[in-house]
Amino acid sequence: MLFIGGSGNISLSSSLRLLQQGHELWLLNRSGHCSELVGAHYIQADINDEAQVKSKLQGHEWDVVVNWIAFTESDVARDVALFTAKTKQYVFISSASCYENPGPTPIITEKTPLANPLWQYSRDKIAAEEYLLATYKQAEFPVTIVRPSHTYSRVVPLTIGGWTEYTAIARMKAGKPIVVQGDGYSLWTLTHADDFAVGFCGLLGNPITIGEDYHITSDQFLSWNEIYQQTAAALGVDAKIVHVTSEKICALNSDYIGTLLGDKSVSAIFDNTKIRTAVPEFNPKITYAEGIQRVINWFEADKARQIINSKTDNFIDLLIANA
Known part of the structure; x- marks a missing residue:
């Protein structure tokens, strides 16, 4: 292969x-x-x-x-x-x-x-x-x-300040608020x-x-509020969530139009019947709570992985100020 x-x-x-x-x-x-x-x-x-x-x-x-x-x-x-x-x-x-x-x-x-x-x-x-x-x-x-x-496996699957960045995680650890798009109740599959x-x-x-x-995909779906709350729980802290509409986020930074308005602003729940039919052994077992703990452990095993982007950090502060 x-x-x-x-x-x-x-x-x-x-x-x-x-x-x-x-x-x-x-x-x-x-x-x-x-x-x-x-x-x-x-x-x-x-x-x-x-x-x-x-x-x-x-x-x-x-x-x-x-x-x-x-x-x-x-x-x-x-x-x-x-x-x-x-x-x-x-x-x-x-x-x-x-x-x-x-x-x-x-x-x-x-x-x-x-x-x-x-x-x-x-x-x-x-x-x-x-x-x-x-x-x-x-x-x-x-x-x-x-x-x-x-x-995900070695990325932080959060909307703003995640992926290869450690920005959102660092904010949670420091007790600072983070932004969740919309009301946080739309459902998402990780x-x-x-x-x-x-x-x-x-x-x-x-x-x-x-x-x-x-x-x-996984068979587990969570609200975005739950995703951020479970991420914070893996860090041993509480998530201080500020909700900001997807439209406002994209108006302040057009880079998010595709990934947010074109993707994460609506619910996504999947029927995995077809992959199970082709591959009967497929049976996703890793919950987000377990998976995000693995991610955090990986980032924290090497300080060089903990990239805090000041531009993203400032953008999160701007969103909160305008919420």
């Missing part, structure tokens, strides 16, 4: 699982190594340098190719050119933010239409999906589409990458998945 990427927030858990299962795993990346993936093989190259990659791939054929870092139609068109007749399965990592939300039903299934007028990232992923499925139908290119939804990996790895090399799409 070949992973393009394979050592990131979502993908590392899947890489580790495959190695633990005894699979031969190759990673194509710019560094040519990952100290945590003992036993993996490497092709050092930049996937965006098509000529370099084509040269490095000579003589190789794969049962499975997964591109964890493809975002646009041009990215996947390049991959089709590189891997046609060289792989039995190509897996595109899309996004559950592609789903129309609110959709025709409160529960999201793979039949929910794809549309996101507020986030270019999602529209680019949709265009890539459409290209791949058309190539599958016209030329039998063996694609499988996977849509993660807010999957998935730990270790749970995601069980479903994902079960799709690889599975012939029934060719030409199909799957989302892979």
Whole structure:
């Protein structure tokens, strides 16, 4: 199997699982190594340098190719050119933010239409999906589409001051207020990458998945208030929440229009019937309370990981002052 990427927030858990299962795993990346993936093989190259990659791939054929870092139609068109007749399965990592939300039903299934007028990232992923499925139908290119939804392992999955930042966590620890969008009652699904990996790895090399799409998420959904409260509880503090409308947040910083108005300002609850049918062992077990404790432990094991962004910190103060 070949992973393009394979050592990131979502993908590392899947890489580790495959190695633990005894699979031969190759990673194509710019560094040519990952100290945590003992036993993996490497092709050092930049996937965006098509000529370099084509040269490095000579003589190789794969049962499975997964591109964890493809975002646009041009990215996947390049991959089709590189891997046609060289792989039995190509897996595109899309996004559950592609789903129309609110959709025709409160529960999201793979039949929910794809549309996101507020986030270019999602529209680019949709265009890539459409290209791949058309190539599958016209030329039998063996694609499988996977849509993660807010999957975390070594990031803080909070809306403002989280992800690779430690800003929101540092504010909680210092007893400072933090911002939750809206009234905090919309429902959201957070998935730990270790749970995601069980479903994902079960799709690889599975012939029934060719030409199909799957989302892979936790079955637990929480309100945003609960997400912040459980994060604070993992730190041993109380969450001092200030609610600010999504519209006001985006008016003060347009960078949040896609990720907030185009995603996190509405509820997202998923029906995982399709992935369970394909991978019966998929049974997400990691609650958010357990998962966020793992995240905090990881950040606190190394001071260098605890990045506090003064610009974000000041923005949170601005939102609170204007609440």
